[in-house]
Amino acid sequence: MIYRKASEKLLELASYFKVVAVVGPRQSGKTTLVRSIFPHKPYISLEDPDRRRYAIEDPRGFLGDFPEGAILDEVQRTPELFSYLQGIVDDKPTTGQFILTGSNNFLLQQSITQSLAGRVGYLQLLPFQLAEIYSKEEEVPDEDSLMLNGGFPPIYQPGIPTHLWYPNYLRTYIERDVRQVKNISDLIVFERFIRLLAGRVGQELNLSSLGNEVGVDSKTIQSWVGILESSFLIYLLRPHFQNFNKIIVKRPKLYFLDTGLVSFLLGIERKDQLKTHPLRGALFENLIVTELIKQRTHQAQEINLFFWRDKTGHEIDVLIDEGVDLIPVEIKSGKTINSDYFKNLKFWMKLSGQKKGMVLYCGDQSQSRSDGVKVLNWKGYFYSD
Template sequence: MIHAPRQCGKTTLAQQVGRRRGFRYYTFDDAATLAAARADVTGFVARLERRAILDEVQRVPELFAALKPTVDANRASVRLILTGSSNVLLVPRLSDSLAGRIEILRLYPLAQIELERAPPAFLNALFSDRQIFPPGRTLLGQLLETFVFGEIAKQAAAHPERIGLYHLRDKDGYEVDIVVQRGTQHVGIEVKAASSVHEADFRGIKRLRELLGVRFHGGIVLYDGDHVLPFGERLLAVPLSALWSRIPRRTAHIAD
């Protein structure tokens, strides 16, 4: 199943993959198809081709239970591509229907690195022994933490290793916008929509370093500036454009 927000490209992707392999396309955005499935979902499933695309399946939640016997009886031959714009894992009784029979692919909107045609190197740079970032400047205007979090989340979803994304705020008011975890190592990220960085901007990251000890890999402040600047051991100010820029073999690094 391809799970993605509307207008994200999931239908186009399903059709591009399916048509080359002889899949028949059905969409529940079509009023007649939706009415037929709701009126007799068992009969609708029984008449499906062995290879079919079912688009916007969240509109017919009872479909999942009806698909179960068909999939179980024809595991070797039945291949279905489902798409949905809401989380079908929240559909009641899904765990009793297609659990173990469905693989969910999360499709995100285009990341800035894709628009820039650059490889997703930011996360690898975060956890390299020599954290390397390119110089640069971005003119994104009112850049919000949600934009940065979204860009990192898209890269994390495609990363070969498991990447955890968290937020820190403790009882003393110390805060880190994004904490990125890979294995036992953590990197703190602060987001600043300004062209300058000050020592105080690392306040939360330094607190994170105290809490984590050897599990602290480094910390960066992403800012709207031109240069990569060191602010102490394993602390850097990094241009926001590092999120989607090509990472050179050697530029500024946190620690030798």
């Protein structure tokens, strides 16, 4: 079993909260993690029709079977349980009584907000971080392999080939999870929407343009985007709220939370296809952004990432908000440092008054420049600890 960096944080949350909710996309390793951390707790999958029926029809009896608590897997399937769960956990001072997992954040948070607010610690578990799969920088394969494979655990253990795993993952997601949230009548159109979305990775999300291509109105597109967000397939990177000038864009940028899934949706199966693909740079940017997101979510921290772009074409790929400081990050898929890497950084740093910036790229040379900009190999940045 591959060690998850979220393990210690999960134990910490269970020492403070009576209930801990571990949320994330289907097949991200939630069940494996919670069962390994809490091996003595009874485990109940609410995907099981008989268990789910028992929980829905007799919630008191169902929960009464677990006086010391339990792991309730895919608990968003039984929202009826939450009101009864509140009474049970309130009767005992013990922390870490129930461990809940869920693959739909909207359904789970809706139920928790109504019944368990203030009693639950949250941990978002996404697919593997690179530092979980590969123990040190020298072992990390090239970025093209990483973009093709993604980070979902079954790709690594037991090692299912990507061309077999991703089509089945997409089919299961659309046929089961999407219908659980919203009764979409034409799933073929919804699948076409997901594939079109993959072609916009790293771009601003334009609902009207997408609606025209898919053949539905922008409100429907907004609803469908919400489904993908709540089930942890995509992440919308918001523009930073602080106006350094008055002409910044307001639409979010779109990223998928797994580059292997994007590659599959784009029909990219081999490294030679990826090397010349027009979206290679956007896919590499997606890889870096998702790694930055995982660093935060796997420690139960709020995501502190934004982007900045004005309407004259100046853009910063990522702004890391550290409270007092904003760190601008430019992400480049090239291997050779050139002056174009620094144009937007210099413009933004002069505009904002910030003194530090960073370029993450695929080359081997590192630089600490006199203007406060550091140039780092992306592997060195993520493996610097």
